[in-house]
Amino acid sequence: MILTTAIGLMSGTSMDGIDAALIDTDGEGQIIPRGFVSLPYDAEFVHRLKAAAAHALEQHRPGPDALIDAVAAELTGLHAIAVHQLLAETGTDASDVALIGFHGHTVAHRPNGAADRRWTWQIGDGPLLAAATRIAVVHDFRSADVAAGGQGAPLAPGYHRARSEGLGRPLGVLNLGGVGNLTWFSEDQWGSFDTGPANALIDDWIAFHSDRRYDEGGAIAATGTVFEDVLTNMLDLPWFDLAPPKSLDRADFTGQAARGLSLANGAATLTAFTAETIRLALGHVPPLARLLVTGGGRHNPTLMAMIEARTGVKTEPVEAIGWNGDALEAEAFAWMAVRSAAGKAISWPETTGVPQAMTGGRLAA
Numbered sequence: 188m189i190l191t192t193a194i195g196l197m198s199g200t201s202m203d204g205i206d207a208a209l210i211d212t213d214g215e216g217q218i219i220p221r222g223f224v225s226l227p228y229d230a231e232f233v234h235r236l237k238a239a240a241a242h243a244l245e246q247h248r249p250g251p252d253a254l255i256d257a258v259a260a261e262l263t264g265l266h267a268i269a270v271h272q273l274l275a276e277t278g279t280d281a282s283d284v285a286l287i288g289f290h291g292h293t294v295a296h297r298p299n300g301a302a303d304r305r306w307t308w309q310i311g312d313g314p315l316l317a318a319a320t321r322i323a324v325v326h327d328f329r330s331a332d333v334a335a336g337g338q339g340a341p342l343a344p345g346y347h348r349a350r351s352e353g354l355g356r357p358l359g360v361l362n363l364g365g366v367g368n369l370t371w372f373s374e375d376q377w378g379s380f381d382t383g384p385a386n387a388l389i390d391d392w393i394a395f396h397s398d399r400r401y402d403e404g405g406a407i408a409a410t411g412t413v414f415e416d417v418l419t420n421m422l423d424l425p426w427f428d429l430a431p432p433k434s435l436d437r438a439d440f441t442g443q444a445a446r447g448l449s450l451a452n453g454a455a456t457l458t459a460f461t462a463e464t465i466r467l468a469l470g471h472v473p474p475l476a477r478l479l480v481t482g483g484g485r486h487n488p489t490l491m492a493m494i495e496a497r498t499g500v501k502t503e504p505v506e507a508i509g510w511n512g513d514a515l516e517a518e519a520f521a522w523m524a525v526r527s528a529a530g531k532a533i534s535w536p537e538t539t540g541v542p543q544a545m546t547g548g549r550l551a552a
């Protein structure tokens with residue numbers, strides 16, 4: 188089987204920067220990760236990105252907008268830098284890379300409602316990135332799924348399935364990014380959905396009450412007390428009862444209920460909130476023997492311990508089976524680019540609720 192070399196680029200809801208991964212793949216179960224770099228955003232760019240997202244949420248649909256277009260152009264330039272860093276780091280020539288899977292950055296996600304009222308918006312200029320890197324780019328991965336009636340997210344589950352062939356079932360792959368999502372596999376079924384905020388509310392709390400961007404190592408939460416009454420309040424939302432498939436915008440939840448708590452108690456309570464959202468998510472799926480955790484949240488031992496304690500499921504980083512949890516989502520978009528170019532499915536009724544398995548993404552060469 189001929190393998191294609193592809194790069195995947197992900198700018199996640201944590202807004203911490205760009206993850207870029209290089210893989211060789213047949214777009215099926217053959218996947219050879221070859222390198223990975225992260226390009227962190229500086230604080231000023233994060234500020235502009237947040238302004239673009241706030242502005243996008245006020246729109247009725249994606250369209251030209253001076254502020255958002257300027258941020259999109261800047262974001263695209265930063266992605267070109269990430270590509271060049273990845274090529275340099277892996278000693279790869281651009282001409283040896285067939286495709287880039289360019290997720291862009293989600294500034295607004297409104298997947299529910301009537302056909303003319305649902306939309307999802309990932310900013311990033313595919314043709315501009317193709318010109319800047321001289322590599323063909325697949326972009327806009329989510330809109331076709333939303334237009335067809337799917338949630339448009341999560342999309343990484345297809346990659347989780349391809350990578351986990353041969354592993355024992357039942358199995359869960361939990362991504363703890365800004366927003367959390369779970370892919371589950373029983374002996375003969377699978378599915379996926381967003382679980383709730385994972386790091387987003389913790390990050391917002393820490394950034395608002397200190398001069399840090401996140402709770403490194405969960406050290407602040409570890410010294411705090413969980414306020415169970417606040418937690419109960421926060422969990423009292425119809426979202427958690429809603430049957431999958433379901434997906435979220437980063438802005439759908441707030442940590443308002445923690446207002447007035449100390450820095451440490453707020454961090455502890457919001458960390459426990461994330462753990463509780465995972466417990467509730469597991470109530471929607473068949474029993475899982477093992478949870479493999481990817482995304483930045485697996486670097487937070489306080490969060491990992493709370494998830495294990497509150498769900499009773501063995502919880503370990505994906506490194507336990509040899510995957511790279513910092514690179515996994517970026518790798519997924521490289522794999523999806525290869526599938527998109529071949530017209531293969533990237534979403535399924537089980538993963539996004541789309542009526543039929545379908546491909547997605549647009550090619551800019």
Ligand SMILES: Nc1ncnc2c1ncn2[C@@H]1O[C@H](COP(=O)(O)OP(=O)(O)OP(=O)(O)O)[C@@H](O)[C@H]1O
Pocket residue numbers: 197198199200201202203362363364365366367386387390401402403404405481482483484486487516
């Ligand atoms: N050492 C650490 N200690 C605690 N938390 C960490 C650590 N490293 C990363 N994180 C958390 O992980 C977050 C980044 O996670 P990740 O890169 O998976 O998110 P993302 O890709 O932006 O999100 P999404 O999956 O929602 O798109 C940080 O904002 C922080 O909250």
Ligand SMILES: CC(=O)N[C@H]1[C@@H]2OC[C@@H](O2)[C@@H](O)[C@@H]1O[C@H](C)C(=O)O
Pocket residue numbers: 199200293296307339340341342343344362364365366367368381434435516
């Ligand atoms: C709309 C959107 O960008 N959703 C992201 C976000 O971040 C995590 C979660 O919410 C997931 O649904 C998705 O990203 C991952 C990469 C996915 O599509 O699988």
